[in-house]
Amino acid sequence: MSWRSISIARFGGPEVLQMVEHATVPPPGPGAVRIKVLAAGTGFTDTFIRRGRYPDFKGPLPFTPGYELVGVIEAIGPEVTERQVGELVADLCVVGGYAQYAVRPAWMLVPVPDGLDPAVAVCIPLAYLTAFQMLTRVATLRRGATILVNGASGSVGTAFLDLARHLGLKAIGTCSAEHTRLVEGYGAIALDYRAVDFVARVRQFSAERPAGGVDAAFDAIGGAHFALSFACLAPGGLLVGYGSQSMAVGAEGMLSAALGLARLKLYSALSFLFAGRRAAWFSITDRRVVHPEQFRTDMARLFALLAAGAIHPVVVDRLPLSDAAAVHARIDRGGLGGKIVLLPWAEAASQCARTKASTGSLTDVSSVL
């Protein structure tokens, strides 16, 4: 049976995303399973990888992009004992999600509770887990603490705001003017980073404290921007850097991004000079390697919160695989305010539905999904 995936044969703009047809379905090898992908998350990090600037993945080419997926296990390879055929699972795969099938190591998969919409569940592995681990594993924040979220209107930013509300934290979020209502919708204070001096405004909003400032700041803009976020901290506060967005889009060079990382180390080493203000770097994939048990526990906690209706990921669009290049162009333009999810079987379903309409056949479309 033939199937489709998106392939990148050279780094570059959205046009490098090309649809590829495969003649046979891949069998899973030892320790692996074959997943029928029902939903593939898209996001800024996929575009970072596509440009060839992402430090943790540089190929080999060609490869299938897609940092996260949710799907059903369809076949199990030798030596797999912990997973079963028919199980709905989520995977933080880094690459490989934009496909109808993915063959993945079984030990990396996390079960998704029955009844969850795959397109919503796929918002958990990257955006929500990243925000959740920084809020609960890296920072130790009491209820009522104040946080600063840079890039608050993005996938990770809105996950921060949603979780902050759930955890009883006060949030201040930077975003562009068109997204202030989105950010305020989470009960956060929105600051338009293009129009105001957000450092001065953050200190103004937290002026009830002796020296002003927030308990924790989260920053993926990176480079020189880390200094601005650090300046927003109250004494004893923590800056968590988790991205180099300026470098990813070419607004800053590699050197500036590297200096940003050096800055985080310096702040921590010389914390005593900064009234106990500290800094740390966070990477979801690095943390999974060091603390795989936390990865599984936290994913399970987030899926439980999702199932209980306690958190609300924003899916702005659900589109077929053939729209992958157009989706990347939209992410590159910025301002999505949530996640676009690719549904790899959507075209097959609509084709099947069209055939049924034209032939009057009673083929069940749901069997395709």
Ligand SMILES: NC(=O)c1ccc[n+]([C@@H]2O[C@H](COP(=O)([O-])OP(=O)(O)OC[C@H]3O[C@@H](n4cnc5c(N)ncnc54)[C@H](OP(=O)(O)O)[C@@H]3O)[C@@H](O)[C@H]2O)c1
């Ligand atoms: N370390 C990790 O483990 C990890 C995990 C996941 C993601 N990340 C990183 O996190 C970052 C965000 O990812 P995402 O998927 O949330 O991206 P996204 O959905 O594209 O959101 C990025 C947001 O950044 C905002 N922005 C751009 N320049 C800004 C500035 N100077 N100040 C404040 N906000 C600014 C934009 O807001 P407006 O549209 O409102 O201007 C946009 O909504 C990326 O760098 C990604 O690589 C890191």
